Amino acid sequence: MKFLYLAGAILVLGILVVPSAFAKKTVKLAILPFQINASPELAYLNESLPEMLSQKLEELEIPTVNQQELDRIIEDQQVTELDLQTARDLALLSNAQYAVYGSFSQIGESLSLDVRLVEAFGLKETKALFVVKEGLINLLPAIDELAEKISQELLSQEKIAAIKVEGTQILEKDVVLMRLHIQKGDIYDPKEINQEVKRLFELGYFDDVRVKTADTMDGKELTFEVKEKPLIQAIGVVGAKELDEDDIIEVMSSKTGSVLNPKVLVEDMDKIRDLYRKKGFYNAKVSYKLESSELGRARLNITIDEGKKLYIEKIIIQGANQLDPDDIEDELALSTRGMFSWLTGSGVLKEELLDRDAAAIEAYYGNRGFMDAKVGQPEVEYKEDGIYITFKINEGKRYKVGKVTFSGDLIIDEETLFKVCQLDDLVGEEDGYFDRSKLRADIQNLADFYTNYGYAYAEANADLKRNEDNQTFDVNYVMTKGKKVYIRRVKIQGNTKTRDNVIRREMRLTDGNLFSGAKLNRSNVRLTKLDYFETVAIETVPTKEPDQMDLVVKVKEKSTGMISAGAGYSTLDKVFFTASIQERNLFGKGYNTSFSGSFGATTTRYDLTFWNPHYKDSNLGLGAQAYITDVDYDDYYDKKSIGGKVMFGYPLGEYTRLSWNYKLERYTISDLDEDEFDHDEIEEGTFWASAAYVGVTRDTTNRRINPTRGTKNTLSVEYSGGLLQGDDEFIKYIADSSWYHPLFWSTVFHWHGQAGYLMENGDDDIPLFERFYLGGINSVRGYKGRDISPRYDDGSDDKKGGVKEFFTNFEYIFPINKEIGILGLVFFDAGNVWDDDESVDFDLYKSVGAGIRWYSPLGPLRLEYGYGLDEDDDVSGGGRVEFSVGQFF
Template sequence: MLLSPGLHRSIARAFAVVVEIAIFGALLLLLVAGAPRPAFAQMGQGPGSGPPMQPAKPAARGAADAGAAPATKPSGDAGAHPAAEPAGDIDGGAPEANGAAASAPATQAAGPTINIPQSEAEKAEGTPITRIDISGNRRVARDDIVSYLREKPGNYFKVDNLASDVRALWDSGFFDDVEVDMTRSDHGVILRFLVRERPNIKAVEFEGNSEIENDKLQEAIEVKANTILSVPSVRRSVQKIKDAYAEKGYFLADVESAVEPQRDNEVIIKFKITEHAPVTVRRITFVGNYNVPDDELRSIMQTGQSSIFSFGSGGPYRQDIFERDVLMLNALYYDKGYMNVQVGTPRVMLTPDREGIEITLLIHEGPRFKIRQLKIYERDADGKEIEPLGGRRALRQLVRAKSGDYFNRAELVKDLQAVRTVYRDAGYANMEADPETELDPVKREVDIIVPIRRGPLVHVERIEIKGNTKTRDKVLRREMEIEEGQLFSETKLEDSKKRITALGYFERVDVSTEQGSTPETININFEVTERPTGTFQVGAGFSSIENFIATAQIQQANLFGNGQSLALQAQISGLRQLISIRFFEPYFLDSDWSTSIELYDNLLVFPDFSRRSIGGAATFGYALVQPWLRIGVTATVQHDAVDTANVNTFFGSSSGFVSVFQRLPLANLFNSGRTISLRPQITYDTRNNRLFPSSGVYLQASTEFASSALGSEIEFLRHEFTGRFYYPLFGQTDQPGSGFVLKMNNKVGLITSPLSNGVPIFARYFLGGILDVRGYRLRTLGPRLPLNSALDVNSAPIANGANIGGNLQYYSNLEFEFPIIDKVGIRGVAFVDTGNTWNLEDQFCKTTPAPQFSNLVSPCFSAKSLTYLRWSSGFGIRWFSPLGPLRFEWGFPLNKLSFEEASVFEFTIGNFF
């Protein structure tokens, strides 16, 4: 290829420039390589540096280099010749110049040095400490401050220790500032710590809290009165208060803290709380539950369950309740055989309106296991299999599970408890029956082996009673079925606890056991918490007849701690006065006999008659099976005065009532006279508490007869039966006065007389009111007669007929009692009542059959009449107050008559049943 002359000249010039650059670079490299290296005779001092290096030693004689520089020339001089650099090592040792002598003294002098003067603390390093002074402290004691210091009088002073002491005092949180002064002398050093204390907390106050009491909040926080202020503790306390509210479902609660200065370096800490509304559970979602439906899982959870006060919102969220629910879910799966179930960490999310939460639970069910084999046997101390207590067959029958069944932990635990009870009732208190399981995940089967070791026979060495500050030991010991010196029995121990609880004297009864002085003995501890057994009950009500009614009762159920009962009752109004006193001794002369004595003076004034009863009764009973089954007999002597004329009250004023029976041929109903009667009875009582039962049964049957053979002027025969049943619901324990309880009360009564006059009116049955059938006014239920107000047939009829009471009565009360605020004893009740009374005496039916009246109040009786019942339903609130149990109840009649009210509200003090 041919190039143009111009292009050829340009290339030649470029090549020449490149050659020139290359030559210049080579010369520059040669110049740099030949320059002498400076010799540093002294290293700069710094932390960790050694002492300054001295100039090189003079070289040996006869080997001087004519070109060597003088020894005084500073090191690093630009004019130094390369030959003048010593050939030795850096510390001035012998040079390594092929055996030649060293040159003359080094030509490089020491470089510039920076000297930092030592501090007073560094100068005092290692000096003994003669004294330590503390100043500025007002509340923190000197000894407390000194306890944080590593520096002590007599020790040698160290700077590092001083820095550590200052840090320790600061970290203690007591001080806002810490300064140290040091005085150095010939004898040592004196240290003076000057501190500035943080303020003292004078008080801690809460504002805006209604759901959580001050005491509970004070327990939750770190900040306490009469302590030193710590700002981090205040911040942490704010979060702890929020956590406490979150556990109750108040996730939106706001908490602000304020520090208000006071005199004498004190402050008041105020926590301002805005609770907002509790967050309710809107929805619970389960993921992974392929074999157990959502409804079954939700049914065992308390979280998300609506109450009568939640109005369908799903109920509030509480952390402790939710944790219990997760355990219940695990238990449910275990009981179904899912032995590898896992319930994951729940995901809790606020709803967009921030008024509810949604909970998602992830469940890994795992396989369901069947029982491949179940072996239960007993072995001795050497491990050899022996004959079990009661025989192998009887032992195996106690365990209901068998091969091929799905594993059920709850049933297995219950069966093994039955096995343990058999052994422990025989005195083997230390027996062991712990199941061992082995899973086969491939075949989804489990082997269960239960080895039993009975251990030695155990006797009761000592029974200790604690906590009975009022009740005497003998009151508790006579209820125990287990005694010192006897063989241990688990059933007797549990029955002893139930009997002590049933007394009603204690809020709690706890039983524990511990080994005695030897492995063959055991000590039993009963720890009780006394409850007030004296009550002052007051009730009040209104009626169209008596206007205002007041009742009062003073009762001591544990008189002087002897287990005796004394009650004084009074009921007073313008038309009524009842006074009675009753004494009860459950163990007469420390025997199984019981006795009671009652005296009374009663006046009752009704629109159609008045009755005054003065008398007394004595009862003797005996425990056939202590304490569940008792028999007794009651002897009563009283005088009844019945008047149909215009009557006066105890206050001396006229009642204003004139009896309609005064001028009618029914006056034989109002016989007056003496009544002497005997009433044998039998009682079966398994209630867990006599005052506030929540489980058990109470049955009582009695027959009372008053006869002229006994000297009685009034003759009758009365049969009565009472049945009460208590059942705890929703897996609640049978702790008295707590949880959800289903209760039922039934009473049947029949009274007849051999006399032609029939049963006097004061002995007949009248129903209605808060004590039997609620929703109806007091004593308004029963048969009625269509009578005129006088013997004249043209006289006006009695409005709605005359209520004459009945010979036969039946009523029943079904109640569902539930907690509202359990901590303060407020409970709710929903009820259904039914009942009626019937007349059995022909004289009333024949003379006035009353066909115009409803069958519900007919004076004529037939077998069909038993179906004519009065019904009501309602609700109420009960408060177990310090004054006694208060009852506020609203009743609504379900088959009311035209003259009856649509609802009745009543309140009183005292238990119903």
């Protein structure tokens, strides 16, 4: 019995679901009056039977014509009898696809419903349907059964039995079939078929699309007949001079061997125009022509009229009444063409920067008190002589800073908080105009300040009060500290080579520490300065406990090994050759090992170095170096050396490091030209040098290569001879300092200075090659290398070297090409060297110049021109181009 009930339920569901699929289509039935063959008291069924049948069909989601509308049509047509043709006519007049008419008969207790299902156009065979029941009480079940038979019959007649494609020669049939929304088994709907034809046309692959239908025993068979557009046999480019033909074809989606698609071609023309626009050809015209051939093939010719290359001729600032338009223009990323445009790319309109520059102008005004300043959409005009860009500004009123106060969760006195802020410094100042950038900086700095006390989720917000009477804004910083947060766990991700301990030892926050924003930032800087990773990101991840968080250190490793070889030219060594192999993260343990060799006109050097910055994961750094050098000093004598060092390092706090080493070297002086250079400080022979070095360095710079902020200061002393024995006896003191400060437009100011002092450490003279000399690319540019030096008193031009030295460099560094890391700079240098019998008078040799720097695969590359401003009998000034590959100072 359970099986019978289940089968019955499935049957009922099937009857209900099938018409539901059909109901989504637009087939409509006209239910015509029934002929009543029964006793007179049942004559009312003539009108009620169609209504009951219509109601049941509507329940099955088969639309029917409104009975009142249908009665009106029958009356207008003066229909008195129903036959097959009349039923079809009434269906068409009522916008129905089918009509139902028939009779109701009662013989004794038996009743029957006999109907005809008529297709309006006469394209399909009329179907006869009937239902027989016992007793008038079963009239409603009889109507239900008849409605179900009608729905099943309609479904079988309108079902799509098969879909075929004809006419494809190039495309696969599946290309058409996969783009059709209809499928086998769907109900046939002419409107939907028309939509499918439209969709196929919109693909752009066909000149013609037609559909044929055929009735089969299983339903409708559809055949899509297509006529394909020609196959692209070849693609040619005509008129391209400034762009390579291959680059143009590469950007196109239309390819040789594909079917021509006008829609895709239009998009291709736009892509080519964009390609020209990026090169400055804003008036370029791009079109195409087809050369048809037999067998449905064609050659596609892209025709280009490049026009004239346009540069930004002028940038117009309209509405700037209270600020200097020239200063505003300096804030823009876009600029007019200049002397170095061939290198920097300036003068070319990059349309994506227009909105950026409009926002930059608004920010510029907002940082100078114009709180309501607005900048309209930039207007670009293309003329024959170039491009004109206009920025229209509505300045509005200018406001100053009123009062600055604090409220909320104050964890420290306001005096300390004022030291964190910048906006309060403008209060009462004559030019104390409101500065949005300082407001944002204050909000960030206050939140960061709270994080240093463990409040990781601290927030700072600003409430601004406008005072129109005196045109000021009062600022109230509202502090929300939240809870103190501790580090639950530090997780490391992304390192496949570098070991976890190498990363963890640079972290200044570990498991269980109280959170500190300063220590988090410092950890990021230390990991970045390792230079093992392309990217370093430390994410704070909340945990279920509100007072705990996890730190996730995500790194992306980069290659730390390098094999290089090359040739170059420097003013000291002329043509030189260099080769090296280096691994800065050996075995993923942070070991640095390298072997290098360089060969030039005056210097040959081989160098093998190993350095472990954390011996056994301690703070002690340990390393060794072995080297062989051969130096020709001014063609007067040669010095050949072989030696080695043992090196140590140890941190003294977060930014300071103590370094010391011991050097033992055996060297030989040979080829001494006594006719040209006859002085007691140098003699031929083989000697030993035994020296110790101690230095303290404090480094707060933000990165190892090309820092933009921070300082690096070193104090060192080198002790040779004396207690350490050896033939060279001297003590050398050197103080070296660099300061980097970021300026506007990603530029940097850099100051570098060095002072040195040499003293004897016994009875022997200080060797000439250990004395101080200046001049050249690493000290005072614009003067020949080692040329700034005291001379002997014998009237010769022989350089003696000094025991006291000082030089300084002032550099303004700016980006030329950020993508490949090319920097430009202008500089001012000054320096001099003094002998032991000369006082330091700071009568310095000065120079000015400019240069280019690039961190190349061979190392830091420098090409600089210096012009010496001073000249005397010993030292020549003038201009000098200098080139080197080596570490920047």
